[in-house]
Structures are given as structure tokens and as C-alpha cells.
Amino acid sequence: MAPETPVVLEHWTRHAAWANSVALRKAGICAATRDPDGGTIVRTESGEPTGHLLEAAIELLYRAIPPTGRREMRAAIVEAARELSRRGVTSVTDPVVTPELLRDYAALHAEQSLALRLSVLLHWDWPSVRTTVAGLRHALEFVGVTSGFGDEWLRIGGCKLFADGVPALGTAWMSRPGGSGTLGGLVTEGDSDAERERALREMIRVLHRERFQIQVHATGDLACDVVADAFANSMTEDPWPRARHVVIHGNFLTRDAIGKLARHGFICNTNSLIKWQASDALRAVLDESRWHRNMPWREILDGGAHLTDSSDAPITEPDWRQALETLVLRECRGSGAISGPDQRLSREEAIRAWTIEPAYQDGQEWLKGSLERGKRADLVVLAEDVLTVEDHELHAVTPVMTVLDGKIVAES
Numbered sequence: 001m002a003p004e005t006p007v008v009l010e011h012w013t014r015h016a017a018w019a020n021s022v023a024l025r026k027a028g029i030c031a032a033t034r035d036p037d038g039g040t041i042v043r044t045e046s047g048e049p050t051g052h053l054l055e056a057a058i059e060l061l062y063r064a065i066p067p068t069g070r071r072e073m074r075a076a077i078v079e080a081a082r083e084l085s086r087r088g089v090t091s092v093t094d095p096v097v098t099p100e101l102l103r104d105y106a107a108l109h110a111e112q113s114l115a116l117r118l119s120v121l122l123h124w125d126w127p128s129v130r131t132t133v134a135g136l137r138h139a140l141e142f143v144g145v146t147s148g149f150g151d152e153w154l155r156i157g158g159c160k161l162f163a164d165g166v167p168a169l170g171t172a173w174m175s176r177p178g179g180s181g182t183l184g185g186l187v188t189e190g191d192s193d194a195e196r197e198r199a200l201r202e203m204i205r206v207l208h209r210e211r212f213q214i215q216v217h218a219t220g221d222l223a224c225d226v227v228a229d230a231f232a233n234s235m236t237e238d239p240w241p242r243a244r245h246v247v248i249h250g251n252f253l254t255r256d257a258i259g260k261l262a263r264h265g266f267i268c269n270t271n272s273l274i275k276w277q278a279s280d281a282l283r284a285v286l287d288e289s290r291w292h293r294n295m296p297w298r299e300i301l302d303g304g305a306h307l308t309d310s311s312d313a314p315i316t317e318p319d320w321r322q323a324l325e326t327l328v329l330r331e332c333r334g335s336g337a338i339s340g341p342d343q344r345l346s347r348e349e350a351i352r353a354w355t356i357e358p359a360y361q362d363g364q365e366w367l368k369g370s371l372e373r374g375k376r377a378d379l380v381v382l383a384e385d386v387l388t389v390e391d392h393e394l395h396a397v398t399p400v401m402t403v404l405d406g407k408i409v410a411e412s
Contacts (some may be wrong), residue, residue: 008061013166013315015129019051023368024159027054027064034058038130038187055165055187059128067100072324074104081116084318085410088380088399091358091368093310095160095215095248096126109154115409116195117378119157119362121215129162129217131201132189146211152367152376158213162187163200164223167251167285167294168278172220174252184220188225208234208243213363215246215269215397221254228257228266230397235264242363246308249274251294258296262304267361269308270295270325273316279339292340297327301349308361309353324350324386325394347387377406 006023009165019027030048039056039132053061066077084092097105097120103347108114124139125131149156164186165171169185186317188203190196200216204227206213218227224247231245247253247261250268275295278364283291300307309327325331328349330339345353359369368378383398 007063008065008369011169013059014127014166015166015171016054016169016279017035017061019053019061021051021180023061023064024049024051027061029060030143033060036128036130037189041129054129054169055171056128058388059125059130062127064319067258070104073101074108077104077108078113081114082410084116085316085402085404086399086412088382088402088410089116089318089320089379090378090404091119091362092404093121093157093358093362095121096123097121097160098123098126102405105154114153114405115384117152117368117404118154121157121160122212123131123160127167129187130189131161131200131203133206136203136206140206140210147213148363155229155362157362158215159207160248161200161203161207161216163216163218164220166219169280172251172284174220175222186223186226197226200226201233204230204245205237207232208240208245209238211240212243213246215248217248219249219251221252221257224250224253224257228253228260230238231266232260232264244306244361244363246361249295249312250300251383252290253296253300255299258300258303261300261306265306267306267308268300269310269361270300271312271316272295272297272309272323273311273319275339276322276326276331276333277316280334280337293343294339296340296343297353298343299343306357306360307349308357309350310358319395320354321397322395323354325391327353328391347391350384373411377403379403 004022007020008023009018029041029049029349035041036056039053041057043049043051088245102120104172105118105120112144124135145156147156147158164173173184173186177183185193186196186200188196188199192201204214215345216227227247235243244265244267246267246269248269250270253268278315297307309323328347329330330341332339356365356369359365368376371379380399381401383400384395391398400412
């Protein structure tokens with residue numbers, strides 16, 4: 001198929017891609033191409049690339065893809081904001097914002113074209129998941145701001161780092177192999193686990209010292225342990241009460257890591273929609289106990305840590321209604337099987353994970369996240385009572401009006 005046309009297929013996690021031979025040639029990927037740090041070019045026995053690229057290796061491919069034009073990009077952002085308003089969303093965090101994308105957001109903000117409150121996480125290496133210590137230090141020389149810079153409509157939330165990959169691809173850094181037989185690893189720079197761990201810890205220390213909230217993608221138990229420990233060490237060495245650092249995903253947070261997050265007011269931001277969407281497929285790569293414990297929401301809350309939940313869109317549809325249902329039921333999308341019934345949340349806890357807790361993560365619980373005197377009137381009006389509908393009907397509650405700062409921005 002397409003023998004003269006470059007074709008790239010992206011894995012739904014965005015941590016892998018497949019390219020045909022034309023695309024590989026245009027990207028200059030051949031048998032002599034080295035695997036980049038934090039990435040893998042899957043090869044045949046003779047060393048030829050198969051077209052399957054993992055983690056940081058996808059950057060080699062995407063360098064050859066022409067960038068989206070500024071006008072097209074900004075029009076897409078405006079339409080995406082409108083769609084989120086129709087769904088009842090008033091605040092979002094974009095977790096991977098390059099300088100080019102921040103320029104687009106700033107331009108739209110100046111035009112008052114975005115009907116959303118937007119928090120951005122700075123990142124300089126996407127689509128590569130690998131950030132180097134030297135590269136991070138160099139970038140910070142030109143930033144000139146810290147977390148919280150901006151206003152209540154567009155603000156710098158912090159910086160994004162990647163620790164490891166994802167369970168679905170066997171690239172999460174785990175203490176014992178799953179069904180795929182792999183342990184994964186850190187995607188930071190270095191030729192050994194120890195070197196990669198030192199690099200990750202140093203980047204966390206640097207960002208903490210520069211007063212950036214740090215949000216780190218970490219899925220495997222070993223990756224989560226390193227990140228939580230590095231957060232705690234940075235806080236002990238250099239106290240900053242409003243740091244509120246975040247483990248993103250936290251699929252296999254250990255109890256020790258949860259305790260460290262809790263002691264310092266840190267956060268785990270999970271993704272119930274990914275769990276709902278992917279749990280059936282994960283049976284092939286996880287043993288039964290880890291399959292049930294994947295995203296241990298009850299343990300996180302009972303351990304005293306802050307819990308937020310998010311869609312990780314465009315990895316999933318940004319549907320907070322299905323997220324609430326999954327937090328309450330832990331059912332799988334395809335089979336309907338229950339993955340970890342002991343990790344379920346109450347209805348009220350699930351709602352908090354999508355309202356006041358994300359406001360806390362943003363450092364703006366004084367501004368939004370609940371309906372109280374003195375806060376902004378950001379809300380969604382539903383046709384049904386989200387507190388009383390049957391659990392299996394949560395995904396179907398109907399947004400009929402979205403209000404942002406007291407103004408109607410979507411209505412049906």
C-alpha cells in the first residue's frame with residue numbers, strides 16, 4: 001500500500017509510531033541510524049529498521065513532517081476550545097507546550113479568542129520524550145518566568161518531564177516483568193539505569209530550585225518511586241510550600257511513594273479514561289494483581305495524597321462524564337470486567353478529582369473548583385442530577401449550559 005507516499009501511523013499512547021519505507025527514507029532512518037537515548041528503532045535480524053519506533057525514536061521520524069501552519073493551528077485551537085465548552089469544560093491544562101505553541105496561545109489570549117482558563121506546562125523536546133540536563137538548563141536561561149506567571153486565563157503552570165514509557169508498550173520501568181517479559185526503563189539520558197536516574201533527579205532538582213511546579217510522566221513502580229523520592233528530596237533541601245509537584249499517570253505508585261507525596265502536599269494525576277479504554281488490552285502485559293491495582297485511586301486517597309484525574313486528550317476523548325463513571329465503577333470499556341473493585345471511589349470523591357482537586361493542582365483553589373462566594377462563576381448545568389443518577393448512567397448526563405466567569409459560553 002502507498003508505495004510512493006510516506007505514511008505514518010501513531011500508537012494511541014503517542015509513545016510509538018509505525019512508518020512505511022517511503023517515510024523512513026524521507027526521515028533518513030536506515031540500518032546505520034543509531035538508536036537515540038530513550039528510544040528504540042525496532043529492527044529485523046539483519047539490522048534493517050522495520051518501521052516501528054518507540055519513545056524518543058519517533059522524534060527522528062517527526063523531524064521530516066512539515067509543521068502545521070500558524071493560521072491552521074490557531075483555528076484548530078479555537079475550535080477545540082469551543083468543543084470543550086460544549087462538553088462542560090471550563091479549565092484545562094495543556095501538558096506539553098513548546099515555545100511555538102505558547103506563542104499561539106498568547107496570540108489567541110491577546111485576541112480574547114479562547115473561552116477557557118488555560119494552564120500550560122513548558123516542554124522543549126516534543127515529540128521526543130527525552131529531555132537532557134544540559135538542554136533543560138539551556139532552555140531555562142531564556143524563559144525568564146516561573147510557575148504562576150500570567151493571569152487567570154493563560155498562565156504558566158510548570159514544566160513537563162518524562163520518566164519512562166507506558167505499560168501498553170512494555171516501556172514502563174517496572175520492578176518485575178509483565179506478560180510481555182520486559183521491564184522497560186527510564187527515557188532520560190545515560191547508558192545505565194543509574195545514570196538515567198541521576199539525570200532525572202538532577203532535572204527535578206533544577207526545576208524545583210527555579211520555582212517551577214514539576215509534572216512528571218511516570219507509570220512503572222520504579223519510575224514512580226524515583227520521581228516521588230526526588231520531589232521529596234528537593235523539598236527537604238529547599239523548602240517551597242507551594243510546589244505542589246505532580247506525578248502524571250502514577251499507574252503503579254507504591255505505598256512508599258504515596259506516603260512521600262502525601263507528606264509534602266504533592267499530587268498524583270491519573271487517567272481513568274485510559275484505564276477504561278485500555279484495561280482489556282493490558283491483560284496481555286500485566287499479571288492479575290497488577291492488572292487490578294493499575295491506578296490505585298483508593299490507596300492514593302487513603303494514603304493522604306492529593307488525587308486529580310484527567311483525560312490526557314487526545315489520547316482519549318475529553319469526556320469527564322465517562323471518567324466519573326469509571327472512577328466509581330472501574331469497569332473496562334469492551335468486556336465490562338471490573339479492574340480493582342477495592343480501588344473504587346465514591347461519587348463525591350470522583351467529582352472532587354475533576355473540580356476542586358485540579359484547582360489545587362493549579363494553585364488556584366481560591367479562584368475556581370467549587371461554587372462559593374468570591375470565586376469565579378465557572379460551572380456546567382446538567383439536565384440530570386449527577387449525584388443521584390444510577391452509576392451506569394453517569395456517562396450519559398447531559399450538559400445543557402456552560403458558564404465561564406458568569407457568562408454563557410455554550411448552550412443547547
